[in-house]
Amino acid sequence: MDSVVQPNAAGTGAWPAAPRAEIVAVGSEMLTPSKTDTNSLYITEVLNELGIEVSAKMIVGDRIEDLMALVRLVLARVDLLVMTGGLGPTEDDLTRDAVARVVDKPLVEHPAIVETIRARFERRGMVMPEINRRQAMVPEGATVIDNPNGTAPGLWIPYGNRIIILLPGPPREMRAMLRKLADGPLAARVGRERLFRRVIGIAGRGESHVEQALLPCYARWKTWELPIDATILAAMGQVELHLTVRTADEAHGQSVLERAVADVRETIGIDVFSDRGESLEQVIGRLLTERGLTVAAAESCTGGLLTSRLTDIPGSSTYVERSVVAYSNQAKIDLLGVPRELIAEHGAVSEPVATAMADGVRQRAGVDLGIAIPVIAMPRSTPAR
Amino acid sequence: MDSVVQPNAAGTGAWPAAPRAEIVAVGSEMLTPSKTDTNSLYITEVLNELGIEVSAKMIVGDRIEDLMALVRLVLARVDLLVMTGGLGPTEDDLTRDAVARVVDKPLVEHPAIVETIRARFERRGMVMPEINRRQAMVPEGATVIDNPNGTAPGLWIPYGNRIIILLPGPPREMRAMLRKLADGPLAARVGRERLFRRVIGIAGRGESHVEQALLPCYARWKTWELPIDATILAAMGQVELHLTVRTADEAHGQSVLERAVADVRETIGIDVFSDRGESLEQVIGRLLTERGLTVAAAESCTGGLLTSRLTDIPGSSTYVERSVVAYSNQAKIDLLGVPRELIAEHGAVSEPVATAMADGVRQRAGVDLGIAIPVIAMPRSTPAR
Numbered sequence: 001m002d003s004v005v006q007p008n009a010a011g012t013g014a015w016p017a018a019p020r021a022e023i024v025a026v027g028s029e030m031l032t033p034s035k036t037d038t039n040s041l042y043i044t045e046v047l048n049e050l051g052i053e054v055s056a057k058m059i060v061g062d063r064i065e066d067l068m069a070l071v072r073l074v075l076a077r078v079d080l081l082v083m084t085g086g087l088g089p090t091e092d093d094l095t096r097d098a099v100a101r102v103v104d105k106p107l108v109e110h111p112a113i114v115e116t117i118r119a120r121f122e123r124r125g126m127v128m129p130e131i132n133r134r135q136a137m138v139p140e141g142a143t144v145i146d147n148p149n150g151t152a153p154g155l156w157i158p159y160g161n162r163i164i165i166l167l168p169g170p171p172r173e174m175r176a177m178l179r180k181l182a183d184g185p186l187a188a189r190v191g192r193e194r195l196f197r198r199v200i201g202i203a204g205r206g207e208s209h210v211e212q213a214l215l216p217c218y219a220r221w222k223t224w225e226l227p228i229d230a231t232i233l234a235a236m237g238q239v240e241l242h243l244t245v246r247t248a249d250e251a252h253g254q255s256v257l258e259r260a261v262a263d264v265r266e267t268i269g270i271d272v273f274s275d276r277g278e279s280l281e282q283v284i285g286r287l288l289t290e291r292g293l294t295v296a297a298a299e300s301c302t303g304g305l306l307t308s309r310l311t312d313i314p315g316s317s318t319y320v321e322r323s324v325v326a327y328s329n330q331a332k333i334d335l336l337g338v339p340r341e342l343i344a345e346h347g348a349v350s351e352p353v354a355t356a357m358a359d360g361v362r363q364r365a366g367v368d369l370g371i372a373i374p375v376i377a378m379p380r381s382t383p384a385r
Numbered sequence: 386m387d388s389v390v391q392p393n394a395a396g397t398g399a400w401p402a403a404p405r406a407e408i409v410a411v412g413s414e415m416l417t418p419s420k421t422d423t424n425s426l427y428i429t430e431v432l433n434e435l436g437i438e439v440s441a442k443m444i445v446g447d448r449i450e451d452l453m454a455l456v457r458l459v460l461a462r463v464d465l466l467v468m469t470g471g472l473g474p475t476e477d478d479l480t481r482d483a484v485a486r487v488v489d490k491p492l493v494e495h496p497a498i499v500e501t502i503r504a505r506f507e508r509r510g511m512v513m514p515e516i517n518r519r520q521a522m523v524p525e526g527a528t529v530i531d532n533p534n535g536t537a538p539g540l541w542i543p544y545g546n547r548i549i550i551l552l553p554g555p556p557r558e559m560r561a562m563l564r565k566l567a568d569g570p571l572a573a574r575v576g577r578e579r580l581f582r583r584v585i586g587i588a589g590r591g592e593s594h595v596e597q598a599l600l601p602c603y604a605r606w607k608t609w610e611l612p613i614d615a616t617i618l619a620a621m622g623q624v625e626l627h628l629t630v631r632t633a634d635e636a637h638g639q640s641v642l643e644r645a646v647a648d649v650r651e652t653i654g655i656d657v658f659s660d661r662g663e664s665l666e667q668v669i670g671r672l673l674t675e676r677g678l679t680v681a682a683a684e685s686c687t688g689g690l691l692t693s694r695l696t697d698i699p700g701s702s703t704y705v706e707r708s709v710v711a712y713s714n715q716a717k718i719d720l721l722g723v724p725r726e727l728i729a730e731h732g733a734v735s736e737p738v739a740t741a742m743a744d745g746v747r748q749r750a751g752v753d754l755g756i757a758i759p760v761i762a763m764p765r766s767t768p769a770r
Contacts, residue, residue: 029616031440031442032616033426034426036423036442040421044417044418048417055416055446056416056444057421059441059442060440063440069461073454073458076454077450231414231417233419233420240419303692303693303701304692305693308693310688312688316688320712321712322713322716323689323710324707324708324710325682325692325707327702327706327707328706328707365716366715
């Protein structure tokens with residue numbers, strides 16, 4: 001067992017040019033009808049940056065046979081196994097034990113970890129419960145990964161040509177530890193090739209419409225010396241196009257991506273609102289800030305949803321002056337100065353009333369821009385739990 | 386091959402009293418940094434209702450070897466395998482092929498499915514593309530599950546004592562088909578025992594505080610003739626306590642749960658806002674409707690978040706009259722009638738100004754209740770993609 005607390009790049013043999021990883025999240029609470037694992041999204045992002053493909057991800061409960069079966073399956077097929085959770089001090093925390101049994105190494109107590117945990121408790125004026133010694137049990141040959149934000153240390157376990165990484169479940173602890181590994185021993189392990197990505201946001205067009213329009217681009221990109229991989233994803237009210245290239249030459253990769261982005265802009269036109277993965281509200285915030293413009297909103301049945309998205313952006317209080325949710329006709333008259341006759345003549349959901357609402361909120365707030373959304377509330381069922 | 390389009394309960398041998406299921410979602414798009422599978426939450430809910438435990442769930446890409454390895458692993462360990470996705474007509478849709486190879490049955494064309502798909506296209510004045518014939522390929526011995534909402538049929542595949550269910554990925558199609566199976570052949574397959582659940586919502590207390598207070602209840606519940614299983618989950622700003630019992634006698638199960646709920650109410654008191662899994666905004670909507678009260682909100686840095694949650698409830702337009710997001714002091718003065726001197730004296734984030742905001746919006750809107758939240762915007766980083 002290594003007594004160094006920083007992981008090193010130990011492990012025998014090189015990985016293939018396009019290494020594969022799988023992710024296993026451990027914890028019965030993620031197998032209920034209301035919870036799932038989301039750590040895997042961040043892990044996928046970090047591994048993809050290093051050019052490591054994620055070929056499967058799993059969630060498993062606190063039953064050692066299930067854990068061992070999954071670990072065996074993954075180790076038979078991929079280069080890297082990342083596991084999260086199950087590293088706490090209780091009897092339910094079985095990740096260490098399951099992995100030690102599969103790689104056939106005894107668990108030995110790591111004195112430096114006991115001391116680190118003991119010191120952590122002492123700094124808070126507490127005595128370390130004996131149960132926490134479990135967290136210092138480490139499979140022989142493993143390297144310990146410091147956890148600056150919690151008691152459960154991580155583990156880096158070489159297994160032949162493969163690597164097993166164990167990380168705690170709380171996102172704050174897991175993220176900091178994985179980031180360090182990605183910059184250090186994992187980067188050393190993979191070849192020089194990396195994955196580079198551009199995320200293009202498109203609003204106002206359906207997925208199949210975008211796909212159809214881009215078919216000639218897809219065909220052209222395949223013939224390039226550095227081929228572009230394109231994935232289209234439909235999100236709420238918008239479409240995301242992910243473009244990736246794999247190369248050891250970042251400058252070349254970026255310039256190829258830039259050419260592909262130009263193709264998309266030429267094909268899709270103004271409906272492209274970002275080529276850097278920004279959200280609609282980020283783009284709007286940037287444009288307003290650059291131009292020094294302020295805005296106020298008049299909503300009706302959207303019930304503050306528009307304003308809520310606008311104000312999700314840090315610094316939005318410099319450009320969002322106010323927002324009014326005017327459900328009733330009386331509120332539209334009182335708060336926005338919409339003439340009663342206009343509503344009577346055209347109805348509350350009409351272009352003249354929408355214009356009057358936008359105008360009203362703009363004038364009363366003394367801002368540059370007014371927005372109004374006079375949609376009809378659609379009947380909705382309660383969201384599924 | 387069965388030519389009946391409704392699944393039957395075919396399959397040999399009985400399941401154990403507490404059967405286990407695992408869920409496999411198929412599709413490379415769910416292995417990107419921005420997407421994951423959520424179908425499994427609904428599937429877990431439906432299976433749990435039938436007393437079937439979910440012991441693991443997986444996401445796998447469109448590579449047939451990976452799919453086959455996972456299917457083999459699951460079939461070696463559990464009674465039921467539910468798979469979603471990969472049933473479309475393209476070469477990437479490999480679920481049928483992978484399962485047929487693992488259960489070692491040839492794929493044969495099912496003429497009734499071809500006709501159903503052809504008729505679906507014809508109703509839209511289109512000719513069925515030849516590629517859609519792939520969707521009619523069925524492993525010998527499988528029963529076809531009608532898909533009223535799409536072209537991809539589902540499959541019910543007995544494998545010894547186990548059952549494999551293949552469902553399409555789009556939630557609307559998957560849910561309708563699973564619901565029918567749960568009420569029919571799956572219900573026939575499981576024993577008479579079911580899982581009954583109560584979800585208790587608690588606001589204003591931390592998870593560990595609730596846990597500590599409930600320890601005596603947990604101990605008592607374990608000694609009951611029908612023991613209660615309790616799981617505590619922390620959600621945004623609230624804690625959920627899930628209580629479950631497994632029994633064939635629904636009335637008995639419900640009365641035992643009712644006693645446990647009473648224990649929790651006695652221990653936690655007024656911080657329990659629901660014992661039926663309702664959200665805070667559902668409870669508030671119910672209380673306002675029962676009492677015939679109306680409400681208006683004055684928000685500041687929450688930017689419409691409160692109103693957005695209030696108006697997420699169907700029918701909320703009968704009790705939410707309006708909402709004002711008054712970021713600037715001028716907006717608080719103009720829209721809510723807050724005296725300028727009050728802000729100068731106490732600051733915008735103060736109890737007197739909050740009270741004046743609530744009072745102002747209540748009076749101007751002519752409603753029964755006014756709410757104001759004068760929080761300070763906390764510096765936030767942009768959410769991780």
